[in-house]
Amino acid sequence: MDRAVAVIGAGTIGGAIIRGLLRAGGGYRVVATARSSSTVERLRGLGVEATTDNVEAVREADLVILTVKPYVVADVLREVAAELEGKPLVSLAAAVSTGYIASRAPKAKVIRGMTNINVEVNEGFTTLSAGPNCDQAARSAAEELFRRLGTVEWVDERYMDALTALSGSAPAFIAEVIDALALGGIAAGLPRDLAYRATLMAMMGTSRNLLETGRPPHQVRDMVLTPAGTTIRGVMVLQGNGLKRTLMEAVLEATRRAKEMRDEMGLS
Ligand SMILES: NC(=O)C1=CN([C@@H]2O[C@H](COP(=O)(O)OP(=O)(O)OC[C@H]3O[C@@H](n4cnc5c(N)ncnc54)[C@H](OP(=O)(O)O)[C@@H]3O)[C@@H](O)[C@H]2O)C=CC1
Ligand SMILES: O=C(O)[C@@H]1CCC=N1
DSSP, X not given: OOEEEEEEXXXXXXXXXXXXXXXHOSSEEEEEEOSSHHHHHHHHHTTSEEESOHHHHHHHOSEEEEOSOGGGHHHHHHHHGGGGTTOEEEEXXXXXXXXXXXXXXXXXXXXXXXXXXXXXXXOEEEEEEEOTTOXXXXXXXXXXXXXXXXXXXXXXXXXXXXXXXXXXXXXXXHHHHHHHHHHHHHHTTOXXXXXXHHHHHHHHHHXXXXXXXXXXXXHHHHHHOOTTSHHXXXXXXXXXXXXXXXXXXXXXXXXXXXXXXXXXXXXX
16 A cells, blocks of 8 residues: 655745655645645646645654745644654754754654755755654655665765755755856857756766766866866866855855754744
8 A cells, every 4th residue: 555645834945745656656645735726726837735734644654754844844843743743754944953843843853854845856866863852664665665765865964954965955056156157158159058957967978977987076177188178178267266265165154054953033
């Protein structure tokens, strides 16, 4: 029988998870929730059950995924805590620790996760950290679901803020880089569509090359550089304008923001 999964707060990332699960084929019966009737209707349009009733959705579920905004987590847990008894609960909320969730839902088997929007196309990178009261069955249930949506790794929770930046936020950073490269191509006279296609294929091919060969990125750079050729001129501009420092600072700043959010929510 299909495993029942509740996606509580199925907005951007919850919706992407649902679309990824549907693309991956059967195995799950999804019950999604949202606050507004317009989002509920949109979710029903995907072909899944949807409601504004979090309690009912959790009651029906074997596995619960929490995808509300961090500042909504406390309210939702207050509402559904009793129904979570014995159930795996994967919270994807940035900055919210397993300790905090377990204190608000002591009977749940708590897992904190971070994933990214690429779950939509089954190419997500999901990291999971088990809370103190989480058993092997709950871990397996969570891992199995997220494996359908891409790659899964179990990590120490102390890495979660940095992974929120480097996994959760990274598609936004990379989209900015892609946009900039493509605009450069357009500036050089390429038609818009061709510029985006060339950039996307170079981005995907380079990622695949690095993953498959295990080469460090600088080695690929050096393989592409011809002395006095075209690439070194471009690399010179990137170095001169601090591309690497800028991207490093973006990741650090996003990481720091998670701690700041905990302070703002009084969760530190
Ligand atoms: N966006 C991303 O790429 C990623 C986000 N995250 C985390 O996921 C969480 C959600 O982010 P995101 O999807 O971008 O946010 P969205 O605002 O798109 O989604 C949140 C959803 O929660 C619903 N909601 C609000 N209050 C309630 C409630 N009381 N009960 C049930 N549902 C409710 C909203 O419903 P309605 O639409 O009706 O208002 C909305 O659909 C955040 O904690 C974020 O840190 C993690 C990884 C990646
Ligand atoms: O921007 C955010 O806060 C969330 C967390 C990771 C991706 N989006």
